[in-house]
Amino acid sequence: MSRYLIGILQLMFFALMLVFSSAALGANSTDQLEKQLAGTQAREWVFQKFDTYMSAGKKCKQGESYRFKADHSVTISRCADGQAQEETMQWSIDSDPLETRLKLGSRSYILKFWNTPKGHFMMLRTKATTKAEETVDKTFRLAEE
Numbered sequence: 001m002s003r004y005l006i007g008i009l010q011l012m013f014f015a016l017m018l019v020f021s022s023a024a025l026g027a028n029s030t031d032q033l034e035k036q037l038a039g040t041q042a043r044e045w046v047f048q049k050f051d052t053y054m055s056a057g058k059k060c061k062q063g064e065s066y067r068f069k070a071d072h073s074v075t076i077s078r079c080a081d082g083q084a085q086e087e088t089m090q091w092s093i094d095s096d097p098l099e100t101r102l103k104l105g106s107r108s109y110i111l112k113f114w115n116t117p118k119g120h121f122m123m124l125r126t127k128a129t130t131k132a133e134e135t136v137d138k139t140f141r142l143a144e145e
C-alpha cells in the first residue's frame with residue numbers, strides 16, 4: 001500500500017512541475033514574441049512601401065506601415081486619399097499552444113513570424129466570422145534598422 005501511495009505522490013509532484021514549467025514557458029514565450037514584434041525600443045513593419053510626392057504636406061500615392069513600440073503603443077501610417085495619415089493605439093499579445101493573437105485597439109489578429117534569407121516577416125490574419133467573409137492575411141516585412 002505504501003508503495004502505491006508513494007507512486008501517486010510522485011505522479012502528483014511531476015504533474016505540478018509540468019504545470020509550473022509550462023506556465024513559466026508561456027510567460028517567457030510571450031516576452032520573446034513582444035521583443036520580436038517591438039524590439040527593445042521600437043520596430044517598423046512595412047506592409048506596402050510608401051510612395052510619396054516631393055511637395056509640401058504629406059501627399060502620397062500608396063503605403064502602409066506599423067511602428068510597434070516596447071511601451072505597447074503602435075502607430076499605423078497609411079496613405080489614404082492621397083494623404084499620409086497616422087493612428088496610434090495600444091497593442092497586446094496573448095499566446096496559447098495553438099496560436100498567438102495580437103490585439104490592436106479593439107481588433108484582434110492571429111500573429112505569425114518567420115525568417116528567410118530575404119528578411120524577417122510577420123503576418124496578421126483576420127479570421128472570417130461568417131462564410132460570406134474572407135480570411136484576410138497581411139504580410140509585413142521588418143524595415144531596415
